[in-house]
Amino acid sequence: MTLLDLDNDPICLVPGFSFAAMAAGIKKNGKPDLALIAADGPVNVAAVYTRNLVRAAPVLVSEERTKRGTLRAVLINAGNANACTGKPGLEAARATTLAVSKTLGCPVAEIAPASTGVIGAQLPTAKILAAIPSLTSALAPDGAFDVARAIMTTDQWPKVARAQFAVGRKRATVLGIAKGAGMIHPDMATTLGFLVTDAGASPALLRAILKRAVDATFNSISVDGDTSTNDTIVLMASGLAGPVRANTKEAKRLEDAITEVLGDLGESIVRDGEGAQHVARIEVVGAKSDADARRAAKTIATSPLVKTAMHGKDPNWGRILAAAGRSGARFDPAQAELTIEGHVVLKRGLPLGAEAEKPAAQAMLSPKYTIRLRLGRGPGAAHYLTCDLGSSYVAVNADYRS
Amino acid sequence: MTLLDLDNDPICLVPGFSFAAMAAGIKKNGKPDLALIAADGPVNVAAVYTRNLVRAAPVLVSEERTKRGTLRAVLINAGNANACTGKPGLEAARATTLAVSKTLGCPVAEIAPASTGVIGAQLPTAKILAAIPSLTSALAPDGAFDVARAIMTTDQWPKVARAQFAVGRKRATVLGIAKGAGMIHPDMATTLGFLVTDAGASPALLRAILKRAVDATFNSISVDGDTSTNDTIVLMASGLAGPVRANTKEAKRLEDAITEVLGDLGESIVRDGEGAQHVARIEVVGAKSDADARRAAKTIATSPLVKTAMHGKDPNWGRILAAAGRSGARFDPAQAELTIEGHVVLKRGLPLGAEAEKPAAQAMLSPKYTIRLRLGRGPGAAHYLTCDLGSSYVAVNADYRS
Numbered sequence: 102m103t104l105l106d107l108d109n110d111p112i113c114l115v116p117g118f119s120f121a122a123m124a125a126g127i128k129k130n131g132k133p134d135l136a137l138i139a140a141d142g143p144v145n146v147a148a149v150y151t152r153n154l155v156r157a158a159p160v161l162v163s164e165e166r167t168k169r170g171t172l173r174a175v176l177i178n179a180g181n182a183n184a185c186t187g188k189p190g191l192e193a194a195r196a197t198t199l200a201v202s203k204t205l206g207c208p209v210a211e212i213a214p215a216s217t218g219v220i221g222a223q224l225p226t227a228k229i230l231a232a233i234p235s236l237t238s239a240l241a242p243d244g245a246f247d248v249a250r251a252i253m254t255t256d257q258w259p260k261v262a263r264a265q266f267a268v269g270r271k272r273a274t275v276l277g278i279a280k281g282a283g284m285i286h287p288d289m290a291t292t293l294g295f296l297v298t299d300a301g302a303s304p305a306l307l308r309a310i311l312k313r314a315v316d317a318t319f320n321s322i323s324v325d326g327d328t329s330t331n332d333t334i335v336l337m338a339s340g341l342a343g344p345v346r347a348n349t350k351e352a353k354r355l356e357d358a359i360t361e362v363l364g365d366l367g368e369s370i371v372r373d374g375e376g377a378q379h380v381a382r383i384e385v386v387g388a389k390s391d392a393d394a395r396r397a398a399k400t401i402a403t404s405p406l407v408k409t410a411m412h413g414k415d416p417n418w419g420r421i422l423a424a425a426g427r428s429g430a431r432f433d434p435a436q437a438e439l440t441i442e443g444h445v446v447l448k449r450g451l452p453l454g455a456e457a458e459k460p461a462a463q464a465m466l467s468p469k470y471t472i473r474l475r476l477g478r479g480p481g482a483a484h485y486l487t488c489d490l491g492s493s494y495v496a497v498n499a500d501y502r503s
Numbered sequence: 504m505t506l507l508d509l510d511n512d513p514i515c516l517v518p519g520f521s522f523a524a525m526a527a528g529i530k531k532n533g534k535p536d537l538a539l540i541a542a543d544g545p546v547n548v549a550a551v552y553t554r555n556l557v558r559a560a561p562v563l564v565s566e567e568r569t570k571r572g573t574l575r576a577v578l579i580n581a582g583n584a585n586a587c588t589g590k591p592g593l594e595a596a597r598a599t600t601l602a603v604s605k606t607l608g609c610p611v612a613e614i615a616p617a618s619t620g621v622i623g624a625q626l627p628t629a630k631i632l633a634a635i636p637s638l639t640s641a642l643a644p645d646g647a648f649d650v651a652r653a654i655m656t657t658d659q660w661p662k663v664a665r666a667q668f669a670v671g672r673k674r675a676t677v678l679g680i681a682k683g684a685g686m687i688h689p690d691m692a693t694t695l696g697f698l699v700t701d702a703g704a705s706p707a708l709l710r711a712i713l714k715r716a717v718d719a720t721f722n723s724i725s726v727d728g729d730t731s732t733n734d735t736i737v738l739m740a741s742g743l744a745g746p747v748r749a750n751t752k753e754a755k756r757l758e759d760a761i762t763e764v765l766g767d768l769g770e771s772i773v774r775d776g777e778g779a780q781h782v783a784r785i786e787v788v789g790a791k792s793d794a795d796a797r798r799a800a801k802t803i804a805t806s807p808l809v810k811t812a813m814h815g816k817d818p819n820w821g822r823i824l825a826a827a828g829r830s831g832a833r834f835d836p837a838q839a840e841l842t843i844e845g846h847v848v849l850k851r852g853l854p855l856g857a858e859a860e861k862p863a864a865q866a867m868l869s870p871k872y873t874i875r876l877r878l879g880r881g882p883g884a885a886h887y888l889t890c891d892l893g894s895s896y897v898a899v900n901a902d903y904r905s
Contacts, residue, residue: 155828
């Protein structure tokens with residue numbers, strides 16, 4: 102676990118990058134809500150965005166700009182998603198990033214906007230424009246945690262993770278900052294993730310690595326099925342630690358580091374689900390294909406009945422098996438085997454009884470455990486992270502206007 | 504609304520059918536748990552079953568028997584789903600129906616078993632065998648409500664509905680009995696439905712009518728995506744009111760009556776969702792195709808965030824639009840229009856603001872209202888019934904072992 106915590110590791114430096122955050126008056130509670138991540142000059146970039154048809158203005162603008170392959174900075178606000186805001190929303194995203202580009206002295210196409218918060222309200226452009234001079238002058242190499250705090254909405258804690266690896270004789274760093282309170286907030290303009298590294302890589306290599314790393318991490322937490330209007334992950338590489346070329350040992354190390362950082366951030370998001378007390382890793386193995394395994398794992402991970410059973414610490418194999426059965430995965434239920442943290446509760450499709458369930462129920466008291474479903478003897482495997490569904494979820498989502 | 508209630512309409516007679524129920528000791532609380540619906544002789548039958556890969560023993564046995572096209576009786580128990588019970592489960596389903604067939608004096612292939620309740624426990628065959636002589640001797644034409652009560656599990660009320668129509672100069676009746684507490688119990692071996700009519704029709708006509716009627720009703724409540732291990736709907740036709748042939752006025756009337764009965768039962772099941780205070784009809788229109796409209800309607804109807812917003816009486820168009828956006832339906836969000844009980848809250852993809860939402864929020868105080876999403880100008884339309892998601896859902900499902 103490389104997830105960082107402010108008290109133990111307050112300074113996260115990545116050569117070539119600086120960070121700033123402040124309160125611009127977008128959040129009603131007066132907390133920090135505007136952040137900037139800037140490279141010292143234009144750097145290579147890759148990004149992934151929500152697959153929802155309903156896409157926020159900053160997603161449309163960022164996508165167009167990041168696909169060019171170079172970027173200077175990301176301007177992020179919380180408290181307003183700038184989604185379902187029509188042309189004025191696009192204009193607001195363009196105007197605020199234009200102001201940043203003028204202050205930094207670079208083309209506006211090198212500034213990507215990102216927003217999270219309430220959907221359907223116009224961005225308070227004037228407040229943001231007024232704040233930008235102070236924001237840019239506050240840029241400092243050690244401001245990553247300030248950014249992490251400023252982009253929080255319903256998050257309970259800031260999320261920063263880091264991994265390091267060798268590039269030649271140098272040590273390179275991947276630093277990640279994310280926000281999101283998990284799949285229990287699937288359409289609240291949820292997930293933003295920003296990664297910076299001092300390793301160097303071409304935009305094409307960054308894209309390939311980011312796609313694979315996101316599939317293995319953020320797309321395997323239950324956020325996946327519920328892409329929001331604003332989901333955005335941006336990866337920027339300054340290259341100051343030296344170049345990494347495709348198909349080398351270093352490229353593998355860079356990918357491992359990025360996957361590790363995204364994995365830690367993703368797990369932190371799942372743990373932060375409102376009312377969540379348990380994180381379960383759903384593993385499906387022995388499927389006819391990886392796609393089948395993924396279908397089953399996703400259906401189990403998003404089943405409200407499985408998630409409430411987790412909340413009740415109930416090794417309810419019936420709900421898990423029934424979820425797999427309706428997932429579309431092809432398997433013979435008579436061959437199914439289910440273990441919870443290594444304790445077998447179902448074998449050849451038949452339950453082993455109350456005695457066998459006792460140690461499984463005991464394991465479900467833990468904050469983290471693994472539910473492993475074997476569908477058969479096929480080569481397919483997949484996993485998902487999910488959390489339990491508690492009653493505070495209902496309270497938060499019935500009362501909170503996202 | 505033809506849903507019947509015991510106090511106002513205690514006797515539901517359908518010529519050619521009789522009903523019985525009793526407590527056989529399957530439910531722990533000693534309530535009635537065994538029921539029999541019997542025709543006076545072999546009658547034509549059609550049935551639909553769960554599409555879950557994990558199928559209970561009674562589903563396997565019933566499907567084999569009903570596909571022959573004739574049936575004499577259905578033996579139903581609550582308190583035990585006889586699911587995930589392997590060979591002993593199949594033997595129990597066969598042994599108990601064999602006992603009924605001997606008492607009624609018909610081939611065992613004319614008796615269909617149906618079960619609902621706890622998954623993974625063996626059926627208490629001896630208790631059922633001991634009860635069958637009393638059960639068959641209790642058969643009476645006016646016992647439909649007794650059956651409806653005996654097959655309840657987490658249901659709060661018995662569900663019986665009726666529709667009548669003319670066959671020539673005679674009046675024919677369709678009577679339906681169902682159990683289920685809605686999509687919030689998707690894998691609790693939930694939905695059983697039994698329809699009897701004194702109209703006569705071939706098995707082929709019954710099958711065609713039942714399929715269409717189920718698609719328009721039970722498959723359009725949020726139970727659909729969450730087929731259980733035991734879902735079963737059986738339609739038996741005695742023919743005593745006269746024959747109905749395909750492609751006639753009478754066939755249309757029979758289909759309308761069956762659709763009406765299933766619609767009323769389906770709505771009653773949604774209303775019975777634990778903690779549910781509101782039923783919403785989700786209508787999607789203007790889609791490129793019916794399939795697209797159905798994708799959007801189903802995703803909206805099953806979205807926890809939409810359902811918690813319903814609970815909070817919040818006209819949260821952002822969650823509804825975002826659910827449609829991730830549903831796979833093809834549409835231009837900039838053309839979307841949303842009304843809640845006729846009040847427009849979103850037009851051309853843009854919210855109309857707080858004032859426009861006030862009457863919509865007011866309408867959401869009602870026990871039933873319509874949410875209508877127009878995706879564009881296409882011909883596709885579909886609807887779904889859903890209910891709100893309250894905190895008692897979590898309590899029930901975290902504590903109840905299904």
